[in-house]
Amino acid sequence: MPSRRAIGVAVAAAVIATAIGIAISFAIHWFPAQASKQAHETDTLYHVLVIASIPIFVIVTTVILFSVWQFRMRPGEELKDGPPIHGNTRLEVFWTAIPTVLLLSLVGYSFVVLHNNEKKPAREIQIEVTGQQFIWSYQYPSALTGGPPINSYQLYVPDGVSVQFNLHSKDVIHAFWVPAFRIQEDVVPGITTHWRATPDRLGSYPVVCNLLCGLGHSLMRSTVHVVTPARFQAWIASQRATAGAGAGTSSAAGGASG
Amino acid sequence: MAARLRAPGFYRAGLLMVGALLFAAALTWIVRMATGHTTYQHYLSPNAILTVALLAVPLAFLVGIGGFDYWFYWALGKPTRPEDHSGHGAYSWKDYFRINTDHKVIGVQYLVNSFFFLLVGGLLAMLMRAQLAQPGSHFVDANTFNGLFSVHATLLIFLFMVPVFAGFGNYVIPLMIGAPDMAFPRLNALSFWLLPVAGMMMLGSFFAPGGAFADGWTAYAPLSVNAPIGQTFFSIGVQFAGASSIMTALNFLVTIITMRAPGMSFFRMPLLVWANFATSLLVVIATPFIAASQFFVLLDRALGFNFFNAAKGGDVLMYQHVFWFYSHPAVYIMILPGFGIISEIIAVKSRKPIFGYRMMAFSLLAIVGLGFTVWAHHMFTSGMASWIRIPMAITTAIIAVPTGIKVFSWLATLWRGVLHLDTAMLFALGFITTFTMGGISGIMLAMVPFDIHVSATYFIVAHIHYVLFGGSLMTIFAGVYYWFPKMTGRMCDERLGKWHFWTTFVFVNLTFGPMHILGLQGMPRRVSTYASQFAGMNLFISIASFGLGLSTLIFVYNIVTSWRGGPRSVANPWRGMTLEWQVSSPPPVFNFDRLPTVVGGPYEYGVPGAVHGIFGPAPAPVVGAGAGMVRAPSE
Numbered sequence: 001m002p003s004r005r006a007i008g009v010a011v012a013a014a015v016i017a018t019a020i021g022i023a024i025s026f027a028i029h030w031f032p033a034q035a036s037k038q039a040h041e042t043d044t045l046y047h048v049l050v051i052a053s054i055p056i057f058v059i060v061t062t063v064i065l066f067s068v069w070q071f072r073m074r075p076g077e078e079l080k081d082g083p084p085i086h087g088n089t090r091l092e093v094f095w096t097a098i099p100t101v102l103l104l105s106l107v108g109y110s111f112v113v114l115h116n117n118e119k120k121p122a123r124e125i126q127i128e129v130t131g132q133q134f135i136w137s138y139q140y141p142s143a144l145t146g147g148p149p150i151n152s153y154q155l156y157v158p159d160g161v162s163v164q165f166n167l168h169s170k171d172v173i174h175a176f177w178v179p180a181f182r183i184q185e186d187v188v189p190g191i192t193t194h195w196r197a198t199p200d201r202l203g204s205y206p207v208v209c210n211l212l213c214g215l216g217h218s219l220m221r222s223t224v225h226v227v228t229p230a231r232f233q234a235w236i237a238s239q240r241a242t243a244g245a246g247a248g249t250s251s252a253a254g255g256a257s258g
Numbered sequence: 259m260a261a262r263l264r265a266p267g268f269y270r271a272g273l274l275m276v277g278a279l280l281f282a283a284a285l286t287w288i289v290r291m292a293t294g295h296t297t298y299q300h301y302l303s304p305n306a307i308l309t310v311a312l313l314a315v316p317l318a319f320l321v322g323i324g325g326f327d328y329w330f331y332w333a334l335g336k337p338t339r340p341e342d343h344s345g346h347g348a349y350s351w352k353d354y355f356r357i358n359t360d361h362k363v364i365g366v367q368y369l370v371n372s373f374f375f376l377l378v379g380g381l382l383a384m385l386m387r388a389q390l391a392q393p394g395s396h397f398v399d400a401n402t403f404n405g406l407f408s409v410h411a412t413l414l415i416f417l418f419m420v421p422v423f424a425g426f427g428n429y430v431i432p433l434m435i436g437a438p439d440m441a442f443p444r445l446n447a448l449s450f451w452l453l454p455v456a457g458m459m460m461l462g463s464f465f466a467p468g469g470a471f472a473d474g475w476t477a478y479a480p481l482s483v484n485a486p487i488g489q490t491f492f493s494i495g496v497q498f499a500g501a502s503s504i505m506t507a508l509n510f511l512v513t514i515i516t517m518r519a520p521g522m523s524f525f526r527m528p529l530l531v532w533a534n535f536a537t538s539l540l541v542v543i544a545t546p547f548i549a550a551s552q553f554f555v556l557l558d559r560a561l562g563f564n565f566f567n568a569a570k571g572g573d574v575l576m577y578q579h580v581f582w583f584y585s586h587p588a589v590y591i592m593i594l595p596g597f598g599i600i601s602e603i604i605a606v607k608s609r610k611p612i613f614g615y616r617m618m619a620f621s622l623l624a625i626v627g628l629g630f631t632v633w634a635h636h637m638f639t640s641g642m643a644s645w646i647r648i649p650m651a652i653t654t655a656i657i658a659v660p661t662g663i664k665v666f667s668w669l670a671t672l673w674r675g676v677l678h679l680d681t682a683m684l685f686a687l688g689f690i691t692t693f694t695m696g697g698i699s700g701i702m703l704a705m706v707p708f709d710i711h712v713s714a715t716y717f718i719v720a721h722i723h724y725v726l727f728g729g730s731l732m733t734i735f736a737g738v739y740y741w742f743p744k745m746t747g748r749m750c751d752e753r754l755g756k757w758h759f760w761t762t763f764v765f766v767n768l769t770f771g772p773m774h775i776l777g778l779q780g781m782p783r784r785v786s787t788y789a790s791q792f793a794g795m796n797l798f799i800s801i802a803s804f805g806l807g808l809s810t811l812i813f814v815y816n817i818v819t820s821w822r823g824g825p826r827s828v829a830n831p832w833r834g835m836t837l838e839w840q841v842s843s844p845p846p847v848f849n850f851d852r853l854p855t856v857v858g859g860p861y862e863y864g865v866p867g868a869v870h871g872i873f874g875p876a877p878a879p880v881v882g883a884g885a886g887m888v889r890a891p892s893e
Binding site for chain 2: 067
């Protein structure tokens with residue numbers, strides 16, 4: 001049996017390593033800017049997961065290092081065997097039950113986050129997103145423009161208003177990902193997929209195609225501009241002024257591929 | 259020459275392959291003519307010929323080297339050559355390049371072939387990291403880059419991870435259960451020779467018009483349906499690799515169920531045998547699904563079936579469900595045998611019985627069952643019905659429990675043992691550490707909102723490499739160092755082995771650790787260039803990955819020199835109890851000159867007077883046995 005002192009050292013080391021690990025996990029800059037309500041919830045979930053994981057990893061490594069320290073073969077023990085311990089039912093029940101409870105509570109918490117992130121709010125605007133090799137285009141429907149729909153290669157969304165993106169593909173599968181919002185969904189030919197986010201931080205953030213779609217996949221990028229609702233209305237109005245040509249060409253392209 | 263062309267071997271194979279090529283040209287010509295291609299030059303379509311040839315030429319090769327000889331003779335009513343085991347054993351390196359029914363020869367064939375493709379696949383990764391060392395570089399173009407990561411993953415999954423464990427199983431399992439060979443030696447030989455065929459096909463796709471298949475190893479439709487002809491190399495190559503794994507798995511199941519030595523009950527089997535049993539169950543149930551997914555793509559590509567053409571009523575998401583119904587269990591196919599290897603090594607090198615043997619066996623079966631209920635966690639962002647995410651997230655979290663049981667049982671086995679910290683043990687301990695990392699990130703990925711952010715990013719690349727490189731490959735290295743004396747009769751160089759371990763362990767973490775952060779920060783996978791904000795970390799990863807590549811050279815050097823001139827090994831250098839250590843190193847041609855009877859558990863270290871197997875007296879001359887049941891090799 002290892003001495004009490006050795007076990008004490010190991011426990012102390014494990015506690016300190018856990019504390020350091022958790023401190024580091026707060027110091028690391030894991031995520032890009034948080035630009036949506038959903039991003040806050042998801043990032044908190046991630047931090048909880050990291051904090052729950054660190055003790056588990058530390059326990060495993062501590063037992064390994066402790067065993068190497070205390071139980072490694074010394075000179076003269078070449079033919080020695082360990083004690084014939086075949087198992088311990090209570091211990092085995094313990095390390096089956098505790099992880100089960102822990103995992104189920106984490107996954108339950110993740111469902112709460114999922115529900116909050118996907119909940120349909122009272123007021124919401126819709127924007128149609130179309131992916132095609134290798135470009136994103138956006139359509140602002142009549143409900144938003146108060147006139148004919150506007151087609152654009154630019155994505156503007158108002159700050160603080162929930163947006164549902166309806167995703168359409170003209171060719172292969174793409175994925176519409178805004179890392180700053182922490183949300184993505186595949187853009188699938190034949191069906192319309194959706195995701196929603198409530199932008200809550202002004203600025204411009206990358207839009208990334210996150211599913212291999214061919215030669216130009218690496219360059220299939222766009223930008224989402226989160227602007228104040230007033231500026232958003234102004235932008236819509238300016239687009240309406242120039243809508244004629246833009247809408248014409250865009251719908252012609254849509255007709256050709258459909 | 260005529261005799262050479264008639265006898266099974268590479269000459270006959272070459273002749274038949276030329277014939278198969280001509281057959282492909284003739285068949286497509288006739289079909290195209292019959293279906294109204296009026297212009298003469300349209301009769302000969304290179305793509306059509308290639309598609310048929312990719313099926314016909316490998317089959318001709320297998321017929322040529324003699325993979326089907328017995329069955330053909332039987333079908334034609336000709337006298338068959340009884341399996342008298344006269345072909346057993348390998349007496350020169352040439353014996354490894356022919357159809358050989360000896361499970362030990364096949365095991366070595368499997369292992370060497372697999373490691374060849376490991377080196378090739380690793381080299382492809384080096385080329386990728388060279389391209390990714392800085393953003394916007396032009397080391398390779400986008401098409402080549404897409405080909406590199408697709409072939410890299412395909413080779414390492416289908417030609418390394420899956421078959422390398424079949425190689426260990428082939429060599430070790432008949433010895434462990436006290437059998438003279440596998441149940442179906444001819445099938446065994448055939449299942450090996452399918453692998454070089456599949457591997458050459460996948461590598462050969464680089465020379466196809468339009469380049470190698472470039473849609474990832476996942477080959478998502480409809481992108482793969484409209485891709486250049488290189489994609490067909492994948493669709494058909496996977497059929498050959500898959501057929502090989504199904505045959506081997508059937509062989510393992512029958513061998514383990516029917517050929518155990520007297521006294522070898524299921525709960526006296528070593529855990530590697532349990533692990534291969536569980537893996538084989540997964541393989542036979544799941545592998546047909548990837549075969550189906552690729553046949554769908556092939557039929558779409560070659561004959562316009564429109565399975566995945568949404569405009570014609572095709573269903574794009576269906577591909578992913580069928581694909582992942584294999585490819586998620588495939589992850590367990592690629593780790594369960596590794597669990598078995600680690601259980602062997604930890605028990606022997608700690609000089610203690612494995613802690614909780616029955617739970618170790620049951621947890622394998624639990625993983626098999628649960629492994630079929632989690633596939634859609636690869637599809638949380640795919641646009642499938644959103645409710646599916648809930649049960650799949652729960653099962654994905656739950657499947658970590660049996661895996662956790664195994665990790666905790668290994669740790670408990672270490673406790674109060676007498677740890678022999680040689681290379682195999684170091685790899686086993688390193689495996690537990692890095693695999694725990696991979697397991698933890700896997701649990702994180704079960705959390706749907708988090709997965710929605712990081713799905714298909716570098717976080718996934720980090721996770722899969724922690725599981726497969728830090729996990730499976732570590733167990734494979736451990737297994738090589740552990741059974742190398744048994745297979746070759748020589749000892750590995752321990753000093754080089756420890757260098758190999760430490761360089762691998764350090765560079766694995768330096769290469770794949772930072773990828774977690776890249777993914778969280780917003781870098782997608784499968785891109786040949788990236789935003790400049792990721793430049794520093796990518797350069798770091800590239801340099802570390804070259805270190806990782808170099809560490810493999812230490813291994814190759816160690817293995818080659820030790821095999822050629824290492825010190826001779828005794829029969830049982832690790833004082834193991836399982837049966838393979840009770841015979842000479844390398845084992846006799848027919849494994850057991852004296853028949854074993856199993857009288858106790860496989861890991862009774864420290865139990866006074868315990869034995870696993872006892873051996874009967876040397877066999878008396880066989881009376882009345884069938885023709886040549888046991889006959890010395892005629893050479």
